[in-house]
Amino acid sequence: MYNIIPLIIILFCLVVILAIVFKKLPLLANFDIGSIPQEKEADTKTKIMEERLQRKAKFILSNIKPYFKHLVKDIKKQYDATYAKLKDMEEKYKAKPEVKTIVTKKEFDDFEKKKDNILKQAEELIDKEEYEEAEKKYIEIISSDPKNVEAYRGLGNLYFLQDNYEDAKQTFEHILKINKEDDLAYAKLGAIAVESGDLKDAKDSLLKSIKIQNKAIHYFELAEVCYKLEEYEDAIKNLDNALEIEPNNPKYLDFLITVSIAVKDKERSNAALSKLKEVNPDNKKIEEFDAEIKNFS
Secondary structure: OOOHHHHHHHHHHHHHHHHHHHHHHHHHHOOOHHHOHHHHHHHHHHHHHHHHHHHHHHHHHHHHHHHHHHHHHHHHHHHHHHHHHHHHHHHHHOOOOOOOOOOOHHHHHHHHHHHHHHHHHHHHHHHOOOHHHHHHHHHHHHHHOOOOHHHHHHHHHHHHHOOOHHHHHHHHHHHHHHOOOOHHHHHHHHHHHHHOOOHHHHHHHHHHHHHHOOOHHHHHHHHHHHHHOOOHHHHHHHHHHHHHHOOOOHHHHHHHHHHHHHOOOHHHHHHHHHHHHHHOOOOOOHHHHHHHHHOOO
16 A cells, blocks of 8 residues: 555656646747757858858859840841841842743753843843843743853852952852862952952962963963062963963053063063064054163163
């Protein structure tokens, strides 16, 4: 019996403790862990780090923003230019006649018969300076015969006459894709390079034209480029080659006298002048050349 009393006391104390705990549970549930000093410190550090990162991000963005503005501006400018060019090309070609692809031998034969006539019409239009109509004629041929070199050549010459050197260059380069041994295309690329101010490129193109065809006109055009490059000996050499093929060409003789006077070669100048008097006695420059040669020291 005496052993039961301590047990009862222990149980009673346990009940009291449990009652107190259950009574305090709502308070524990509502307890703000952030109110603990250590938790407050950790939370504060986190906020400081976040704010620091935000400030750093803003700083970086403020520094790179101008670069992005310039980049976007440049991209927009390039886009606008490209779009404008495409629109211009669209307007330029929308009125061009559509010619269906030739599918039968009869259609091809019929077109071959009128092709030369269309080319002739284009040349006549160029003589009248009706360039847009001439361009349509060449496009008409190319639409049905995409490898027609003469139509491309006419189109390239048309662009050259209009000082549209970029399109002219692309056209003659396309001819070389059709026929890589086209000496006239190389010669014309040389002429385009001269007009564009690239004399070295002009010289390379003309050398290629001579390698394909040993023509007097190619030597003469190369001599002109050499003269502009102040390569006078090479200019004379090429003029000699041109005159070997066409000895009575007054244009070549005239230029040979000019180059010979530039290097003060009296003997060559007199020889060329004598030949010029023989083949072209009415040349108005004869007296001028005579006077310059006599002034040699």
